[in-house]
Amino acid sequence: MDLQLSGRVAVVTGASKGIGLAVVRTLLAEGARVVAASRKTTPELDALAGPSLLHVPVDLMDHDAPGQVVERAVREFGGLDVLVNNAGGPPPGVRLPRSSFLEADDGQWLAMFEFNLFAVVRAVRAALPHLIERGGGAIVNVSSGNARQPSPMNVDYGAAKAALNNLGQALSEEFAARGVRVNTVSPGPVRTAWWTDEGGVADMFAAQAGTDRDTVMDSVVPETMGLTIGRMIDPQEVADAVVLLASPRSAGTTGAEFVVDGGFLKTV
Known part of the structure; x- marks a missing residue:
């Protein structure tokens, strides 16, 4: 299936390993030009080097970093069509899983929300004018099954991801009329x-x-x-869902949550 991504410009955060690396690899295979954002590169990401890939080393805990990544994509490749907010999980200095809600203090809660929610807010804020200028595009947020299945071992993480799901739904409502689709992919244990x-x-x-x-x-x-x-779950299985939602072949899909969790969630 041709996903009609050839020549399109995508930003992928958390791109050096795991799900993000698989997303970058798949987008490149579909002919997209990709800006891969991560704190540092990896041999696996370096192996994908070529004229269609640009790595931008950033720490998304830096409030200016998401906007810098978006502006670099526009400067290097002439615009932006896709934003994949994949970076997430425990931020630097925070370790998961926990044994109890009582383990996390205010600073750890704030760091968790900075990385898993506010970095996404800043990236979306930076990307939207460019997506709209191109006549529309796609935002895909990578969430978690813990957004809908609370866990005492990861309570702050789950709360941040639940907020991310809510954000994606709200964005899809506001910006669909301007051509921007916003969807969520929720993996289970990958x-x-x-x-x-x-x-x-x-x-x-x-x-x-x-x-x-x-x-x-x-x-x-x-x-x-x-x-x-x-x-x-294999990271590629999540990446396949992300790239499909990023593609014009999913033009009729917005405000949706695609669950790739091996049957983890049992609710209807």
Whole structure:
């Protein structure tokens, strides 16, 4: 299927690994020109280097960073058609999961909302004039199943993502008439570095369960989180949904939430 993305300009945040890297790779394969924003690059992102890819090293906790990334895309590639707000999760200095709501102080709550909500607000604010100038475009926000399935281990994260879902719905209502579609993709547990790195979440769970990280990801997580497909999600599976929503082939879809969670959410 031709997603009609050839020549279009996209900004992707959190682009150096995991879901963001998969989104960048897929957009490039579809012929898009991509500005990849992340604190630092990775060998995997460097391997995609070429005239259609620009990496911008930024810390999205810096209030000016989202606007700088958007302006760089416009300057380098002449405009903007797609914004993928993928960066999220624990901000620098914050570690998840927690054992209780009582573990997080005000500073950690503020940092979580800065990274997972306010950075998105700033990116959207910067991007909208350029999207509208081009006659419209697409914004895709990467949220989480925890936005609708609260967890005491990640309560501040879930609250920030719930706010992100609300933001996306409100934006879709206001800007659809001006050609800008806004949709949300909500992954479940994705097999990314947050889980797989040494000292990551899989190792934390493995220590508690008296097992190893591979057993945690292959068996413990799918069982305890009720993943009906029996496994964690691959980043590419989330990226496929993101890129489809970014594409003109989804021109009739706005204000929607696409769930890619392996059956994690059970509600209607």
